[in-house]
Amino acid sequence: MIGSDFSGNLYTSVYKNLGNGNFSLYYNLSPPVNNGSIALGDLNNDGNLDLLLTGADNFSGYYFLIYTNSGNGSFVSNLSIEPGVYYSSIAVVDIDNDNDLDIVLTGMDNTGKTILKFYKN
Numbered sequence: 421m422i423g424s425d426f427s428g429n430l431y432t433s434v435y436k437n438l439g440n441g442n443f444s445l446y447y448n449l450s451p452p453v454n455n456g457s458i459a460l461g462d463l464n465n466d467g468n469l470d471l472l473l474t475g476a477d478n479f480s481g482y483y484f485l486i487y488t489n490s491g492n493g494s495f496v497s498n499l500s501i502e503p504g505v506y507y508s509s510i511a512v513v514d515i516d517n518d519n520d521l522d523i524v525l526t527g528m529d530n531t532g533k534t535i536l537k538f539y540k541n
Contacts, residue, residue, distance in 0.1 A: 461512030476506035
């Protein structure tokens with residue numbers, strides 16, 4: 421989940437499905453962003469879903485980050501890709517049919533320019 425509350429506080433959180441119709445907070449990601457997107461996919465083929473995050477913070481910072489799933493309940497932010505974007509959408513899909521997940525990114529960069537990019541894994 422990404423977004424802000426009525427006071428303008430930003431949140432970037434992952435919730436775990438408890439299987440009974442309820443969810444519990446599983447992990448808070450940093451930085452908290454708004455006007456972005458989250459996608460999940462096993463980018464490094466280790467059997468764990470990694471997390472991709474785009475969006476803007478409250479201080480004119482724009483992000484495109486990849487968090488690797490450690491497999492022990494935590495994520496490590498190990499890759500920041502430029503340009504960061506906001507009003508964005510991100511998807512993981514095997515575009516070139518080579519059994520590796522690739523990335524499709526669209527949004528606005530820090531100049532307000534609309535972008536569409538493909539990242540081959």
